[in-house]
Amino acid sequence: MVEKVWRRQQQGNTNTENKRFSHLKTIFRYPGAKGRYLNQILPFMHPATPKYHDVFVGGGSVMLAYACANPSSAISVNDLDSGIFAFWQILMEPDATIKKLFALIDQQPTVEQFVRLKHSTPETLVEKAYRIIFLNRCAFSGIVTSGPMGGYNQTGESKIDCRYNAEQIKYRILSIRKLLKDRLTVHNLHVADYLQTVCSNEVAYLDPPYYEKGRDLYPVHMQPNEHLQLSNILQNMNNWVLSYDAHAEIKRLYQGFSVISHLKTKYSIANASGKAPVALEYIITPKVEYKMNCISLVDIVLLPFYIIKYTAIGIWLGGKAARKALHAVFK
Numbered sequence: 001m002v003e004k005v006w007r008r009q010q011q012g013n014t015n016t017e018n019k020r021f022s023h024l025k026t027i028f029r030y031p032g033a034k035g036r037y038l039n040q041i042l043p044f045m046h047p048a049t050p051k052y053h054d055v056f057v058g059g060g061s062v063m064l065a066y067a068c069a070n071p072s073s074a075i076s077v078n079d080l081d082s083g084i085f086a087f088w089q090i091l092m093e094p095d096a097t098i099k100k101l102f103a104l105i106d107q108q109p110t111v112e113q114f115v116r117l118k119h120s121t122p123e124t125l126v127e128k129a130y131r132i133i134f135l136n137r138c139a140f141s142g143i144v145t146s147g148p149m150g151g152y153n154q155t156g157e158s159k160i161d162c163r164y165n166a167e168q169i170k171y172r173i174l175s176i177r178k179l180l181k182d183r184l185t186v187h188n189l190h191v192a193d194y195l196q197t198v199c200s201n202e203v204a205y206l207d208p209p210y211y212e213k214g215r216d217l218y219p220v221h222m223q224p225n226e227h228l229q230l231s232n233i234l235q236n237m238n239n240w241v242l243s244y245d246a247h248a249e250i251k252r253l254y255q256g257f258s259v260i261s262h263l264k265t266k267y268s269i270a271n272a273s274g275k276a277p278v279a280l281e282y283i284i285t286p287k288v289e290y291k292m293n294c295i296s297l298v299d300i301v302l303l304p305f306y307i308i309k310y311t312a313i314g315i316w317l318g319g320k321a322a323r324k325a326l327h328a329v330f331k
């Protein structure tokens with residue numbers, strides 16, 4: 001399958017892949033990934049802006065959906081994690097580099113490989129990208145700082161390779177590479193530095209590490225002062241959409257901002273009962289939008305007139321009915 005896609009892309013015959021872009025999935029298992037909430041997040045973003053920015057790209061599920069829906073927008077992604085950065089960066093490398101990566105991906109996962117990679121410090125882009133792919137697909141809940149699926153002695157029900165399908169990973173890499181060809185730029189900056197690159201006619205999506213659980217889920221997370229710094233920077237911008245865990249401190253930081261709605265999400269981490277707990281998330285945007293389904297702002301202004309009008313009609317009808325009744329009794 002991968003061989004066929006690879007050959008077709010090199011021949012420039014990509015009709016089948018183009019159709020599939022509308023269902024393009026990331027290769028990463030990401031705690032808090034937004035793949036399930038695209039319908040709630042994407043409507044807040046202006047379509048076809050010159051450039052879409054994914055400021056905390058991670059697995060990039062929202063970015064992929066935006067890129068599929070808006071083929072003419074340039075795409076810029078950023079992540080402070082050097083492994084995540086390497087994965088997105090390698091997509092723009094020549095075929096020969098991708099083939100080297102695929103040769104590594106073809107290796108069957110083992111616990112020994114897991115231990116070796118977890119404690120290694122890769123040097124080349126290929127090694128960095130492979131390490132993050134391997135650990136993400138083989139670690140418990142996709143948390144690269146945790147142990148392997150099935151445990152170090154593989155006595156658990158799920159084994160280390162139960163989420164590792166080399167063919168599917170390679171196929172998705174080729175499809176994502178094709179989708180983003182000639183329009184992707186990749187950065188490895190702190191959010192505060194990256195946001196300086198966003199122009200006012202572009203759109204930025206931000207999915208920062210969770211305020212509360214961030215340190216348990218991501219090797220790179222943010223301290224309370226960085227969350228505060230982010231909210232201060234966003235005060236001066238008006239072209240962004242932000243998703244966050246529904247924490248009291250986040251509500252406080254963003255109280256001056258407007259549309260806050262709730263997403264029900266799972267952190268993708270099973271608890272002792274084997275179920276991933278459901279948590280609430282906010283979607284925050286800079287603009288106040290009075291979106292009411294039944295009553296509009298105009299209706300609110302006209303409300304006193306409606307009250308007077310319908311009271312008068314009520315009195316008139318009531319009086320009419322009373323007159324009729326009296327007439328019936330006394331005629």
Ligand SMILES: C[S@@+](CC[C@H](N)C(=O)[O-])C[C@H]1O[C@@H](n2cnc3c(N)ncnc32)[C@H](O)[C@@H]1O
Pocket residue numbers: 030031032033034035055056057058059060061062078079080081084189190191192207208209210218220221222226
């Ligand atoms: C919640 S995850 C993003 C998940 C992504 N939206 C998805 O659907 O897969 C947050 C990401 O922010 C990155 N990150 C953490 N601190 C950062 C910082 N200060 N600047 C930029 N990226 C950061 C982490 O490495 C992580 O990949």
